Amino acid sequence: xxxxxxxxxxxxxxxxxxxxxxxxxxxxxxLSKLEADSAFTVIPASREEEAxxxxxxxxxxxxxxxxxxxxxxxxxxxxALAQLLTxxxxxxxxxxxxxxxxxxxxxVQVPSARPIPAILDTLHIQHYAPxxxxxxxxxxxxxxxLAYASRMxxxxxxxxxxxxxxxxxx
Amino acid sequence: xxxxxxxAALVRRVDNEPIIANLGPATFDLYASGDRxxxxxxxxxxxxxxxxxxxxxxxxxxRKVFVMDGDxxxxxxxxxxxxxxxxxxxxxxxxxxxxxMWYETGGQPTHTSTGTDxxxxxxxxxxxxxxxxxxxxxxxxxxxQAIREPGxxxxxxxxxxxxxxxxxxxxxxxxxxxxFRRTFTG
Numbered sequence: 001x002x003x004x005x006x007x008x009x010x011x012x013x014x015x016x017x018x019x020x021x022x023x024x025x026x027x028x029x030x031l032s033k034l035e036a037d038s039a040f041t042v043i044p045a046s047r048e049e050e051a052x053x054x055x056x057x058x059x060x061x062x063x064x065x066x067x068x069x070x071x072x073x074x075x076x077x078x079x080a081l082a083q084l085l086t087x088x089x090x091x092x093x094x095x096x097x098x099x100x101x102x103x104x105x106x107x108v109q110v111p112s113a114r115p116i117p118a119i120l121d122t123l124h125i126q127h128y129a130p131x132x133x134x135x136x137x138x139x140x141x142x143x144x145x146l147a148y149a150s151r152m153x154x155x156x157x158x159x160x161x162x163x164x165x166x167x168x169x170x
Numbered sequence: 171x172x173x174x175x176x177x178a179a180l181v182r183r184v185d186n187e188p189i190i191a192n193l194g195p196a197t198f199d200l201y202a203s204g205d206r207x208x209x210x211x212x213x214x215x216x217x218x219x220x221x222x223x224x225x226x227x228x229x230x231x232x233r234k235v236f237v238m239d240g241d242x243x244x245x246x247x248x249x250x251x252x253x254x255x256x257x258x259x260x261x262x263x264x265x266x267x268x269x270x271m272w273y274e275t276g277g278q279p280t281h282t283s284t285g286t287d288x289x290x291x292x293x294x295x296x297x298x299x300x301x302x303x304x305x306x307x308x309x310x311x312x313x314x315q316a317i318r319e320p321g322x323x324x325x326x327x328x329x330x331x332x333x334x335x336x337x338x339x340x341x342x343x344x345x346x347x348x349x350f351r352r353t354f355t356g
Binding site for chain 2: 018020041043044045046047049050051052053054055056057058059060061062063065079080082083084087088089090
């Protein structure tokens with residue numbers, strides 16, 4: 001099974017019926033499948049912190065939502081991760097498409113992506129990065145279960161080792 | 171009119187419907203009107219209260235959902251109006267208490283004091299049901315219409331500050347969230 005199908009099935013299995021996002025090419029492989037599946041409600045936001053806020057509201061009303069973003073937008077979420085998700089103990093699985101690693105062509109993607117694991121550590125948000133397709137299910141199931149058991153956000157980071165690198169188009 | 175007069179009018183009209191309050195005076199005044207499990211008070215993540223309410227409205231489509239925003243906060247997250255317009259939850263009522271200032275930080279004038287019209291921004295973002303009120307009577311009329319008719323609604327309310335001292339609510343945020351969530355899950 002493709003890694004993106006594993007994510008879709010894990011969300012279904014754990015009844016995470018809502019997804020909020022600011023798009024990126026990596027996560028779009030998951031989101032496009034969620035959009036095509038009537039069981040899921042997929043909500044695009046104008047900015048990453050807004051997507052965190054919407055996901056928090058869905059949980060507050062008894063639902064479950066995952067949030068998807070690119071590493072370049074992670075910085076926009078920090079206040080919401082701290083004051084909303086951590087402050088209120090709101091579990092949201094976070095899926096972050098990591099730029100700035102192997103074969104990156106855009107140099108400004110590097111400094112925004114590289115500190116993300118350290119920032120998550122500082123915020124006490126656990127994070128995992130599956131590197132092989134055969135370990136995606138273990139990580140994604142485990143991260144979702146950990147999020148709801150601990151009532152904290154948990155992040156899954158998609159690096160080029162698993163999902164491939166974006167190529168410059170011009 | 172005063173924020174607390176508007177809150178009193180809203181609270182008289184709700185049963186188990188959620189009210190989500192912006193940080194600062196909206197949270198303080200909502201708590202002072204009488205605590206209830208269906209109140210969600212916010213203390214940070216400034217700007218996101220309408221985003222939180224959008225999530226609540228989408229997860230609980232069978233309840234009217236009221237959110238009380240502020241002008242300084244909404245100015246931080248104007249994109250939320252476009253996102254609300256795109257999702258168009260008919261059960262969402264977005265109230266903005268506009269005092270034209272960042273009250274909690276010393277009353278510095280916000281951009282609404284120099285002519286930015288938040289109702290106009292909402293309308294241009296695609297929210298069709300926009301009302302404006304400067305008196306309690308006008309606010310109650312707009313609120314009754316928003317309760318009766320499908321939204322999303324945006325009610326822009328001009329308010330005055332009296333500077334009266336406020337009691338800090340005795341709320342533990344985690345506990346507030348758990349109680350609020352239980353009003354949906356039983």
